[in-house]
Amino acid sequence: MSNSELLSVEPLDLQFPFELRKQISCSLYLTNKTDNHVAFKVKTTNPKKYCVRPNTGVVLPRSTCEVLVTMQAQKEAPSDMQCKDKFLLQGVTASPGVTAKDVTPEMFSKEAGYLVEETKLRVTYVAPPQPPSPVHEGSEEGSSPRASVSDNGGQASEFSFQRSSADKVEPQENTPEARALITKLTEEKQSAIQLNNKLQRELDQLRRDSKRSQSGIPLMYVLLVGLIGLILGYIMKRT
Numbered sequence: 001m002s003n004s005e006l007l008s009v010e011p012l013d014l015q016f017p018f019e020l021r022k023q024i025s026c027s028l029y030l031t032n033k034t035d036n037h038v039a040f041k042v043k044t045t046n047p048k049k050y051c052v053r054p055n056t057g058v059v060l061p062r063s064t065c066e067v068l069v070t071m072q073a074q075k076e077a078p079s080d081m082q083c084k085d086k087f088l089l090q091g092v093t094a095s096p097g098v099t100a101k102d103v104t105p106e107m108f109s110k111e112a113g114y115l116v117e118e119t120k121l122r123v124t125y126v127a128p129p130q131p132p133s134p135v136h137e138g139s140e141e142g143s144s145p146r147a148s149v150s151d152n153g154g155q156a157s158e159f160s161f162q163r164s165s166a167d168k169v170e171p172q173e174n175t176p177e178a179r180a181l182i183t184k185l186t187e188e189k190q191s192a193i194q195l196n197n198k199l200q201r202e203l204d205q206l207r208r209d210s211k212r213s214q215s216g217i218p219l220m221y222v223l224l225v226g227l228i229g230l231i232l233g234y235i236m237k238r239t
Contacts, residue, residue, distance in 0.1 A: 006038050006117045007031065007059065007091040014069060014087065018125040021073045028067040028121075030089070032059040039094040039103045042067060046085045057100040078125070087121035192235045199228055 008031040016024045032038045038059045042052045051070040059065045069087070090108045092115065108116050203224050 004033075004091065004117050004119055006034055006093065007040060007089070007119070008033055009089055009119045009121070012119070013122050013124050015124045015126050016071050016083075017128040018074070018077060018081065019128050020077055021075065023070055023073050025068055025070045028069055028089075029064055030059050030067060030091075031064045032061055034093070035061045037061065037094040037096060037098050038091050039098065039107055040065075040092075041090045041103070041105075041108050042069075043088040043090070044085065045087075048072075049085065050087075054100065056103045058094060058098055058103065081125045081127070083123045083125050085123040087123070089119040089121060091117045091119075189235060192231055196228065196231055196235075199224055199231075203228070 010029045010031070014026045014028065016026055018024070028042075030040060040057055040059060042055045044050050044052065049072055051072065053068050053070075055067075057065060057067075092107055094103075094107070106112060107114060110116050206224070
């Protein structure tokens, strides 16, 4: 807070949580400490970078006015996060009933004999709030990332040993008994498939004969259908 006689300014240090490509605003509060109207004007060393609303105005007696300072979106961040920009707040006693439209640059001219009060403001960049970092399960158990990296060597050798041991175990499918059983089942399956195809051809022939004669379904047709069902059930059980 400033020690001026006309306006109390807060804060004297404009803090902007710096973020790239994002407009950032900071509020400035002007409090009239007198029983008179006080006109004010806000200047900056970098007018293209900041937008001040309102940049001129009138603070009524014993009242407070808010000034919003907005920094335009920046494409690059300063390497040291230091800002050399400055603001200058000028205040002068105004006539009763004066409004913001009546404020002119001549009112802040010291050469014209006006008693102008000035307050300098600094600009500071602060880091935006960071989200909490996730806690790894390994850290909770007391193991550091470095320890886990060193353990990878042991795990790799363990996996290598398991692979070499598995290669030495002869699968059951390679035993003579298993190979003989597989061969027998394969031959039976092929025979059943050939028989099924033969029966299917005979069944098709019977269908064609029955259509020509336009008679009922022959007994042989029923028997063949039952036989095909038994064969298919036998194949499904064995395979």
